[in-house]
Amino acid sequence: MSYTTTAIVTHVEEEERYSYFTVFGMKVACGGRAMAFSSDQIRQYETEGYLHLGPLLTTAEAALLRTEARRLGSPARALADANLINETNGVIWHSYAVDRDLEAFHCATRLPCILNRMRAILGPDIYLWQTRMNHKPAGKGEAWQWHQDYTSWWQDGLPRGGIHDCATIMLMLDDSTPENGPLQLIPRSQVQRDEGYWDTTGDAFAVQAVAVERVEALKRVNGIIPILGQAGSAVMFTGMMVHGSEENLSPLPRCNAYFAYARADTRADGSPSKRRHVSPYQLNHFTEILNHSVDDDAISQLVAA
Numbered sequence: 642m643s644y645t646t647t648a649i650v651t652h653v654e655e656e657e658r659y660s661y662f663t664v665f666g667m668k669v670a671c672g673g674r675a676m677a678f679s680s681d682q683i684r685q686y687e688t689e690g691y692l693h694l695g696p697l698l699t700t701a702e703a704a705l706l707r708t709e710a711r712r713l714g715s716p717a718r719a720l721a722d723a724n725l726i727n728e729t730n731g732v733i734w735h736s737y738a739v740d741r742d743l744e745a746f747h748c749a750t751r752l753p754c755i756l757n758r759m760r761a762i763l764g765p766d767i768y769l770w771q772t773r774m775n776h777k778p779a780g781k782g783e784a785w786q787w788h789q790d791y792t793s794w795w796q797d798g799l800p801r802g803g804i805h806d807c808a809t810i811m812l813m814l815d816d817s818t819p820e821n822g823p824l825q826l827i828p829r830s831q832v833q834r835d836e837g838y839w840d841t842t843g844d845a846f847a848v849q850a851v852a853v854e855r856v857e858a859l860k861r862v863n864g865i866i867p868i869l870g871q872a873g874s875a876v877m878f879t880g881m882m883v884h885g886s887e888e889n890l891s892p893l894p895r896c897n898a899y900f901a902y903a904r905a906d907t908r909a910d911g912s913p914s915k916r917r918h919v920s921p922y923q924l925n926h927f928t929e930i931l932n933h934s935v936d937d938d939a940i941s942q943l944v945a946a
């Protein structure tokens with residue numbers, strides 16, 4: 642079954658009900674936390690491959706998640722082998738399964754403001770395919786080569802990577818600034834899945850990178866968008882979006898959480914992955930349909946507790 646977005650999206654007519662935020666001096670409607678996508682926003686996601694959602698969380702909610710993220714990225718974490726340690730500097734730089742052992746992140750992956758947006762794009766029945774977090778400590782955070790997540794996920798058996806098959810919400814847990822190695826996207830780059838090659842030059846793990854010539858060609862036509870915003874802001878992007886980031890050489894940390902969802906009829910068949918997994922938690926173990934959201938204020942309740 643395929644979904645047409647117009648059938649799913651509740652179009653909100655009243656202009657004044659939008660909230661706005663500013664990126665590079667441009668005023669962008671983000672719809673606000675509780676609001677459904679407008680059809681313009683859906684169109685932007687479909688053509689550009691991403692949508693900046695602006696601030697989704699309050700300052701207090703973002704602060705709680707940030708504190709929990711630091712705990713998650715420490716050796717004290719319960720699921721120790723869901724964390725990856727950079728062999729060069731001994732820093733934990735990547736965490737998988739972030740919704741498994743901390744309630745705040747379990748709630749974050751199931752907030753109505755996130756699930757409803759995902760359902761608007763992927764259809765009513767969705768599941769969590771992967772959760773991960775990139776800790777980019779001040780002065781130590783690694784660059785990420787240009788890549789498409791779906792190149793890896795295809796090897797894991799996810800059968801389709803189209804814009805209505807799988808999508809990721811990236812949640813900023815620190816402010817993302819031009820200096821601290823923000824996520825960067827190449828808009829409109831989601832049009833084809835590149836085979837990718839194993840780039841082992843990073844200190845961390847080998848990434849299935851997009852070939853340099855292809856990246857240069859895409860950049861020439863579409864440019865690069867750095868994803869900036871205050872902690873608690875989010876961006877949504879599709880699985881074939883070419884993205885990466887620079888090192889964090891600034892004095893400020895930059896931590897992002899990534900929640901990847903897929904629609905119910907886009908599932909791996911359980912065959913072994915064609916790539917080597919660096920953690921037993923690289924993909925989510927629980928892929929049940931997310932029928933229920935938590936309360937909209939679930940994270941605020943944890944703040945108050």
Ligand SMILES: O=C(O)CCC(=O)C(=O)O
Pocket residue numbers: 773775785790822823824884885886887897899
């Ligand atoms: O967080 C970053 O800087 C980039 C991470 C990334 O590209 C990924 O997790 O796929």
